[in-house]
Amino acid sequence: MSEAWQSVKAYALKADDGTLMRHAFQILLAAALVFVVIDFREINAAKALAPFDPQAPGAAPILPPALTEGEPEAPPSEITTEAEQLKNAIRFELQPGGILRAQGAIDPGAAERFRTEIEARGEYVKTVLLDSPGGSVGDALAMSKLIRERQLDTKVEKGALCASSCPIVFAGGVERTAEKGAVIGVHQIFNGSTTRLSPEQAMSDAQRTTAEITRHLEEMGIKPALWRRAMETPPDRLFYLSAREMEADALTTPPPPKPVAASRGKTASPQ
Incomplete structure (x- = not known):
């Protein structure tokens, strides 16, 4: 031996x-x-080896089950947008009244296309209408920052979806409106990078991204409770936000005050 x-x-x-x-x-x-x-x-x-392809066979469902009180639940409202439209890479469509519809998955490069679209439209665009299952966190963050830089409003219509990283884009609006019947959900961010990362690098990237998103949401006036809800929900689930929760977390903003109509036929009596 x-x-x-x-x-x-x-x-x-x-x-x-x-x-x-x-x-x-x-x-x-x-x-x-x-x-x-x-x-x-x-x-x-x-x-x-698997680049971003939202339409790939076997891809995760566009709308994972919700996680509310630890139990999966159905979406709070019906989503009227067709699944195939949501799976396609996000596209931008100009509509009357200064509205730019942004519909589809936020793929890598979406932020640059969004910037090109906004710059081409000059001052015409006033509101970004969102209908997206989310996607690239970095692109969502860049889009949100540009929306605030240009002082645009954001809106999610009835029957539309804004989930995963999409609420980050939504948070950039000066005025943020979610119609009754809009579906808005959050969950944990996860690394969708197509580069090889060591465990240490992946952890470092996740922490840096979390810090950047937290700082941005604070600057947008969003309360910390929203990000806590996201961080407590696994990436294969969604926490669907109620109208009350969105209002409490300041994700939606109060409607602007209605102008007060001037009284007619009356004059103030002298004091």
Whole structure:
């Protein structure tokens, strides 16, 4: 036998059962961590080979089950937009009254196309109408910042969807309106990068992105409770926001005050 084996054997004979069990557990734990890292790298590698394709067979459903009080529930209202329209990469359509409809999944590069669209329309666009299942967090954040920079309003109509990263875009509006019957949901962000990342880099990126989103929402006047709801909901679930919750979290803004009609045929009496 080798000297190393003789040393291990001698140690084993001297050590008590508790010590041996403790060391065996430490070895098993170390092995488990190695396999977790290997699995994580393989998953990341698989993602790197799969570019963004919202219409790919077997892709996650466009509308995951809701998570409310820990139990999956159906959407609070009917979504009238066809699923195929939501799965397509986001597209922009100019409508009368200074409205720009943004419909579809927020794919990588969406923010740049959005900026080009806004710059081409000059001062005509006043409101961005959202109907999207979300997508690229970085692009959603850039779109939201541009909306606030241009002092635009945001709106989600009845029967439309604004989920995942879409509420980040919605938060950029100066005035933010969700019609009765609009479906708005949030959940945890997750790494959709198509590059190979180490576990440490993936964690670092997630923390940096979370900090950036938190800071942006604060600047937009959104209360921290909204982001807590998102962080408490797994990425394969949605927390559907009620009108009361959106108002309480300041995701929606109060309607502008109606102008007071001047009284007719009456004059103030002198004091």
